[in-house]
Amino acid sequence: MLLSATTWLLVGQRLGIAALTLLIVSFAVFFATELLPGDVAEILLGQAATPEAVAGLRTAMGLDEPAIWRFLSWLRGLFTGDLGMSYVNNVQVSDMLAGRLANSLRLAGIVTVICVPVALTLGIASAMWRGSWLDRIVSVLTISVISVPEFMVATLAVLIFAVWLGWLPALSFGVEVDSLGAMLRAYAMPVITLSFVVAAQMIRMTRAAVIETVNTPYVEMALLKGASRRRMVLGHALPNALGPIANAVALSLSYLVGGVIIVETVFNYPGVAKLMVDAVSTRDLPLIQSCAMIFCISYLLLITIADVVALLSNPRLRR
Amino acid sequence: MSLPLRIPTPARLGYSFNWTGRIGLAIILFWAVIAFIGPWLAPYPPGEMVDWDYFGGMSGQYWMGTDYLGRDILSRVLMGARYTVGIALASVVLACAGGVLLGMIAGVVGGWFDTLLSRLLDAFNGIPSLLFGLVVVAAVGSSIPVLIATLAAIYLPGSYRFARALAVNVNTMDFVTVARARGEGFFYLILREIFPNILGPVLADLGLRFVFIVLVLSGLSFLGIGVQPPHADWGALVRENIEGLSLGAPAVVFPSIAIASLTISVNLFIDNLPTRIRDRSE
Numbered sequence: 001m002l003l004s005a006t007t008w009l010l011v012g013q014r015l016g017i018a019a020l021t022l023l024i025v026s027f028a029v030f031f032a033t034e035l036l037p038g039d040v041a042e043i044l045l046g047q048a049a050t051p052e053a054v055a056g057l058r059t060a061m062g063l064d065e066p067a068i069w070r071f072l073s074w075l076r077g078l079f080t081g082d083l084g085m086s087y088v089n090n091v092q093v094s095d096m097l098a099g100r101l102a103n104s105l106r107l108a109g110i111v112t113v114i115c116v117p118v119a120l121t122l123g124i125a126s127a128m129w130r131g132s133w134l135d136r137i138v139s140v141l142t143i144s145v146i147s148v149p150e151f152m153v154a155t156l157a158v159l160i161f162a163v164w165l166g167w168l169p170a171l172s173f174g175v176e177v178d179s180l181g182a183m184l185r186a187y188a189m190p191v192i193t194l195s196f197v198v199a200a201q202m203i204r205m206t207r208a209a210v211i212e213t214v215n216t217p218y219v220e221m222a223l224l225k226g227a228s229r230r231r232m233v234l235g236h237a238l239p240n241a242l243g244p245i246a247n248a249v250a251l252s253l254s255y256l257v258g259g260v261i262i263v264e265t266v267f268n269y270p271g272v273a274k275l276m277v278d279a280v281s282t283r284d285l286p287l288i289q290s291c292a293m294i295f296c297i298s299y300l301l302l303i304t305i306a307d308v309v310a311l312l313s314n315p316r317l318r319r
Numbered sequence: 320m321s322l323p324l325r326i327p328t329p330a331r332l333g334y335s336f337n338w339t340g341r342i343g344l345a346i347i348l349f350w351a352v353i354a355f356i357g358p359w360l361a362p363y364p365p366g367e368m369v370d371w372d373y374f375g376g377m378s379g380q381y382w383m384g385t386d387y388l389g390r391d392i393l394s395r396v397l398m399g400a401r402y403t404v405g406i407a408l409a410s411v412v413l414a415c416a417g418g419v420l421l422g423m424i425a426g427v428v429g430g431w432f433d434t435l436l437s438r439l440l441d442a443f444n445g446i447p448s449l450l451f452g453l454v455v456v457a458a459v460g461s462s463i464p465v466l467i468a469t470l471a472a473i474y475l476p477g478s479y480r481f482a483r484a485l486a487v488n489v490n491t492m493d494f495v496t497v498a499r500a501r502g503e504g505f506f507y508l509i510l511r512e513i514f515p516n517i518l519g520p521v522l523a524d525l526g527l528r529f530v531f532i533v534l535v536l537s538g539l540s541f542l543g544i545g546v547q548p549p550h551a552d553w554g555a556l557v558r559e560n561i562e563g564l565s566l567g568a569p570a571v572v573f574p575s576i577a578i579a580s581l582t583i584s585v586n587l588f589i590d591n592l593p594t595r596i597r598d599r600s601e
Contacts, residue, residue: 017438025443033458144583147579149554155571155575163564276453296446299446300445
């Protein structure tokens with residue numbers, strides 16, 4: 001595929017917008033965590049601190065400098081990997097994050113590998129046989145999953161698989177992970193729950209994308225010429241729906257970011273989200289900043305990928 | 320002439336609600352009424368331990384069982400309706416009022432003001448909603464006014480974007496041009512020409528946003544950073560009693576059902592709104 005200069009320009013523009021958004025988002029995060037709570041030195045030392053001690057700590061932490069200067073040096077720290085020290089247990093934030101990030105990414109990876117094929121198959125199938133019993137069941141299920149909170153999907157999964165059927169342990173990492181079987185059982189619950197949440201979005205968007213192409217005149221023409229329903233969808237509609245579908249996949253994967261916060265908490269999964277929720281209860285601000293930035297960056301990344309894919313796959317968007 | 324005396328029911332205005340929509344509406348009204356009169360209906364004081372046993376099952380005495388401290392779940396669910404419905408309603412009204420007003424102004428004014436505002440609010444859409452709540456609560460602590468303001472701030476950009484797109488469309492129509500040629504002022508244009516013509520879709524959008532807000536609010540309460548004890552919304556009720564899950568206690572099930580019934584029925588109602596309200600362009 002040869003891309004014209006305008007296309008590259010538009011893609012570059014999207015990336016520029018993403019970078020600008022990231023800058024605004026990071027300022028919002030910095031503003032919320034450093035400037036809103038009031039004086040960090042007073043928070044750290046507690047109410048019994050003398051004014052001299054507070055002033056000393058302020059100078060030591062560089063809190064006397066103007067806010068914009070602190071923001072810039074914090075931003076530089078983010079880029080160079082210097083995320084600061086945790087308030088609560090005086091460990092480098094980057095050390096606390098390293099293992100957790102790998103855990104969260106592994107969870108997200110497994111969910112993606114399971115979700116994408118299943119959701120695409122179901123989405124395309126229900127678009128192909130629109131109005132059939134399969135389509136209706138899938139629609140009702142996806143709407144129900146989307147309209148209830150993520151923690152309800154999680155509790156329902158525990159109720160079914162751990163309490164009634166007794167197949168899986170209710171909490172994932174309270175159990176010893178010593179064999180492959182035990183590891184699979186430990187991962188099963190978080191993966192099942194997240195998969196339901198993400199797949200529901202993906203199926204709905206995929207179905208909508210395929211149906212939109214099926215409604216175009218050239219696909220109708222194929223049907224009028226006597227092509228079967230299967231051939232009409234798979235041969236004529238699907239190639240043109242690939243772009244919107246890829247867009248839908250990237251967009252629905254961004255629901256991982258919200259879902260993972262709930263799921264890691266429910267199942268005690270040692271990932272970044274669990275770390276962040278714990279940090280919120282201890283008000284460990286540097287840790288919260290870094291976790292929040294990780295989530296915002298992954299969310300923006302997925303949304304931008306979705307945008308760029310839509311742009312590359314649909315020439316009409318480039319005019 | 321009997322014409323002015325007729326009451327403008329939906330049917331006489333040419334709208335018809337189908338049965339799925341009516342069922343949705345009935346459940347919404349039910350919870351709205353409960354949010355008002357719930358505390359008087361509650362058989363026991365919601366904060367009082369009435370049963371010596373914890374995680375009691377359903378019985379004639381405690382219709383929905385008892386929670387981890389032996390408090391009556393029915394009373395707590397009735398009380399929780401006030402927090403869940405009330406907070407979500409306040410936030411959604413704030414978010415939509417702000418978003419729609421800004422959206423109409425941006426849509427009519429256009430130019431650099433529009434570009435700047437749209438860019439800025441789009442950037443805020445780049446923060447996942449639950450995360451936004453987590454960060455704000457970590458920074459300033461959790462209280463009901465903070466929750467309402469945060470939830471409103473999370474959903475204002477989306478409402479702005481929706482209203483702006485509609486306002487830009489209406490703004491190019493002939494009757495607006497005529498009003499402008501008549502020499503009508505800026506606020507007349509926005510309030511009398513644009514607003515009535517985007518009202519239907521904006522109300523449908525408000526309903527969907529209400530669902531999102533209920534979901535995020537319950538999520539925050541479930542994480543323990545939403546409504547704080549001794550008060551409890553439905554999300555907090557699920558959190559309190561999550562230990563009872565392995566016992567299959569009704570204390571976890573009923574608050575969950577309450578949330579689901581509210582969100583699903585709003586979705587049903589919005590999905591089945593008459594086309595004339597949802598989309599004025601058709």
